Amino acid sequence: MATAPRRVRRRVQRRVTVLAGGYGGAKMSHGLALASAARAAAGEASLDLSIIGNTGDDLEVHGLCVSPDLDTVMYTLSGWANESTGWGVRDETWSAKEMLDRYGAPTWFGLGDRDLATHLVRTQALLAGERLTQVTARLASALGCPATLLPMTDDTVRTELLVDGRWLEFQEYFVHRQHAADVAAVRHAGVDGASPTPEAFAALAAAELIVLAPSNPFVSIGTILAVPGLREAVAAAPAPVVAVSPIVGGAALRGPADRMLQTIAGREASAAGVVAHYRERYPGVVDAFVIDERDAPLADGIRDAGPEPVVILDTVMTDIAARERLGVAILERFLSAVPDAYH
Amino acid sequence: MATAPRRVRRRVQRRVTVLAGGYGGAKMSHGLALASAARAAAGEASLDLSIIGNTGDDLEVHGLCVSPDLDTVMYTLSGWANESTGWGVRDETWSAKEMLDRYGAPTWFGLGDRDLATHLVRTQALLAGERLTQVTARLASALGCPATLLPMTDDTVRTELLVDGRWLEFQEYFVHRQHAADVAAVRHAGVDGASPTPEAFAALAAAELIVLAPSNPFVSIGTILAVPGLREAVAAAPAPVVAVSPIVGGAALRGPADRMLQTIAGREASAAGVVAHYRERYPGVVDAFVIDERDAPLADGIRDAGPEPVVILDTVMTDIAARERLGVAILERFLSAVPDAYH
Numbered sequence: 001m002a003t004a005p006r007r008v009r010r011r012v013q014r015r016v017t018v019l020a021g022g023y024g025g026a027k028m029s030h031g032l033a034l035a036s037a038a039r040a041a042a043g044e045a046s047l048d049l050s051i052i053g054n055t056g057d058d059l060e061v062h063g064l065c066v067s068p069d070l071d072t073v074m075y076t077l078s079g080w081a082n083e084s085t086g087w088g089v090r091d092e093t094w095s096a097k098e099m100l101d102r103y104g105a106p107t108w109f110g111l112g113d114r115d116l117a118t119h120l121v122r123t124q125a126l127l128a129g130e131r132l133t134q135v136t137a138r139l140a141s142a143l144g145c146p147a148t149l150l151p152m153t154d155d156t157v158r159t160e161l162l163v164d165g166r167w168l169e170f171q172e173y174f175v176h177r178q179h180a181a182d183v184a185a186v187r188h189a190g191v192d193g194a195s196p197t198p199e200a201f202a203a204l205a206a207a208e209l210i211v212l213a214p215s216n217p218f219v220s221i222g223t224i225l226a227v228p229g230l231r232e233a234v235a236a237a238p239a240p241v242v243a244v245s246p247i248v249g250g251a252a253l254r255g256p257a258d259r260m261l262q263t264i265a266g267r268e269a270s271a272a273g274v275v276a277h278y279r280e281r282y283p284g285v286v287d288a289f290v291i292d293e294r295d296a297p298l299a300d301g302i303r304d305a306g307p308e309p310v311v312i313l314d315t316v317m318t319d320i321a322a323r324e325r326l327g328v329a330i331l332e333r334f335l336s337a338v339p340d341a342y343h
Numbered sequence: 344m345a346t347a348p349r350r351v352r353r354r355v356q357r358r359v360t361v362l363a364g365g366y367g368g369a370k371m372s373h374g375l376a377l378a379s380a381a382r383a384a385a386g387e388a389s390l391d392l393s394i395i396g397n398t399g400d401d402l403e404v405h406g407l408c409v410s411p412d413l414d415t416v417m418y419t420l421s422g423w424a425n426e427s428t429g430w431g432v433r434d435e436t437w438s439a440k441e442m443l444d445r446y447g448a449p450t451w452f453g454l455g456d457r458d459l460a461t462h463l464v465r466t467q468a469l470l471a472g473e474r475l476t477q478v479t480a481r482l483a484s485a486l487g488c489p490a491t492l493l494p495m496t497d498d499t500v501r502t503e504l505l506v507d508g509r510w511l512e513f514q515e516y517f518v519h520r521q522h523a524a525d526v527a528a529v530r531h532a533g534v535d536g537a538s539p540t541p542e543a544f545a546a547l548a549a550a551e552l553i554v555l556a557p558s559n560p561f562v563s564i565g566t567i568l569a570v571p572g573l574r575e576a577v578a579a580a581p582a583p584v585v586a587v588s589p590i591v592g593g594a595a596l597r598g599p600a601d602r603m604l605q606t607i608a609g610r611e612a613s614a615a616g617v618v619a620h621y622r623e624r625y626p627g628v629v630d631a632f633v634i635d636e637r638d639a640p641l642a643d644g645i646r647d648a649g650p651e652p653v654v655i656l657d658t659v660m661t662d663i664a665a666r667e668r669l670g671v672a673i674l675e676r677f678l679s680a681v682p683d684a685y686h
Contacts, residue, residue, distance in 0.1 A: 062463040062464070062467055063463065063466055063467040063470060064463070089442075091438075092438065093436045093438040093456060095434075095435065095436040095438075095455070095456035095457045095460075096439070096456045096457060096459045096460040096463070097460075098457070098460075099432075099457045099459075099460030099461065100460045100463065100464070102460075102485055103460060103461075103464045103481070103482060103485045104485060105460075105463075105464055112438070113436060113438035113439045113459070114438045114439060114441070114442045116439045116442075116456070116459060117438075117439040117440075117441075117442030117443045117445075117446060117448075118442065118446075120405040120406065120407070120439070120443065120448070121405070121443070121446045121448055123406055124405055124406040127406060138446070139446060142445055142446045142447060143445065
């Protein structure tokens with residue numbers, strides 16, 4: 001006797017999309033992925049998490065196509081990151097670099113041996129005509145990345161920085177010169193001819209929550225929003241857009257965002273400066289701001305200067321548990337309790 | 344008071360050129376380089392040693408240009424070889440390969456991490472328009488290779504083998520299928536349009552001794568001699584041409600030369616078979632043969648079948664000292680005591 005067909009109830013996933021740069025964006029995204037797993041374990045709806053990554057930092061090294069920010073997000077979310085450096089792969093070896101040094105090749109942008117494999121696969125795929133979006137998905141899937149990692153564009157965009165009257169390529173400034181110099185301006189070469197991917201558009205349109213990660217507002221979030229149509233897609237998305245300040249206690253936790261706020265935007269290096277920058281530079285885009293609890297004294301001033309809610313959370317993410325706590329807190333505050341739609 | 348100018352007497356180097364395939368050719372070349380150093384230490388003229396290498400085994404792996412035979416010679420002569428495998432680099436790590444496996448890339452042609460650096464530099468140079476000869480010289484020089492390593496051609500030649508009615512690429516047969524199958528024929532795709540390099544021509548024309556290393560007569564020495572004009576240049580060179588048998592005691596010390604003698608040339612797998620093959624296939628090219636002392640009983644028969652002298656030496660090169668002894672013995676027997684010319 002045939003059994004009656006069972007009705008399978010498919011759990012609805014909640015769609016969350018993050019705009020992320022390097023390590024800060026990776027940690028925030030990881031926190032959301034961990035929060036998603038915790039929700040699933042508690043019988044709640046997990047997340048369909050998409051991360052739109054910055055490719056303005058991409059470069060060619062030894063003839064290989066390297067996407068440092070995408071890779072940092074991919075390695076971090078899949079448990080392969082070197083958490084002590086914030087870039088590269090854990091359990092890494094450096095044999096190729098040693099030989100490249102011996103051959104006199106420039107190795108200031110150090111690629112570890114495991115990391116090289118990622119760039120070999122990516123480069124070969126791109127040369128074979130695959131889109132960056134496609135090969136990124138293959139790489140992330142092979143590593144078990146628990147999110148959909150989407151380059152902001154499949155076109156070539158290169159962030160350049162005006163330092164002492166000269167435009168420098170991003171990694172020349174960031175890695176080679178260790179972002180020591182003051183940056184007067186940022187531009188994104190090639191961005192006028194670039195388009196967001198269909199996948200990025202879809203991830204924004206379908207999102208129930210959009211998070212601008214605590215990444216650099218100029219060379220990470222700013223680069224992503226500079227792709228023609230992408231800022232408009234964020235603004236037009238039905239989901240609330242929440243921006244997390246990358247400045248805590250008046251300083252960037254990592255990188256030059258604090259100095260850039262001063263030298264590029266002429267603002268103070270503070271969470272208030274970040275919010276003011278987002279408000280002025282991207283009017284109508286951000287619906288709420290998250291600042292760190294260390295900056296609680298600034299909250300009233302920020303609220304007085306604009307209409308958006310300001311939420312105070314512990315954003316520093318000193319360890320993996322702190323990532324998850326921030327992810328959980330953001331979902332609690334900003335993801336509506338009831339899904340908007342059953343997709 | 345100025346001192347009188349001292350007359351500097353420049354020591355004349357003796358010019359020796361080797362045609363070499365992979366590990367057998369590398370060991371023979373290394374023996375000559377060691378003999379050269381011993382001569383210099385004893386106050387005798389050292390060698391200006393050139394090695395013309397086989398590039399018919401070259402292939403593309405993960406988008407990189409790999410030249411296995413050139414690299415085996417380079418690593419061996421510069422002390423970087425993995426002497427336990429006969430290919431690759433010593434103190435190697437395999438992190439990239441591990442990740443490539445994880446990414447699902449085909450890794451049957453295993454590239455170690457140090458080795459990858461060589462291919463990265465080579466690939467980038469070739470894409471930038473450098474000749475293979477030039478980048479090979481740069482790589483060899485950086486590793487301290489005590490000889491001039493010359494690809495047989497800067498053009499693309501690919502050795503292919505007829506196995507079970509199908510033409511296989513060389514490494515598909517040699518590495519992937521571990522040269523298990525019988526080979527009915529060999530061809531060298533692209534060879535008709537290839538030319539020897541000016542450097543290879545010069546190394547042959549200026550040589551005082553030319554050695555055909557104990558490499559595979561079909562897919563190593565045969566490939567080099569198949570480049571149009573190269574065989575003629577060897578035959579026309581004023582230097583004596585000495586061929587060392589790669590078959591000892593009826594078997595190849597390494598690789599499929601013994602079976603190829605039978606299946607391709609229809610000869611017996613023996614030093615006598617090698618000599619007969621060289622005599623018939625390359626008439627007028629080889630001036631003397633070296634066979635191993637284990638094959639001494641074959642010497643009379645070989646001498647009866649042709650005019651060239653046959654010299655019996657210990658050719659097996661079980662260790663580094665044995666390489667040097669063979670190098671010294673070949674120079675003693677075949678390099679004239681007095682240089683032909685002062686260059």
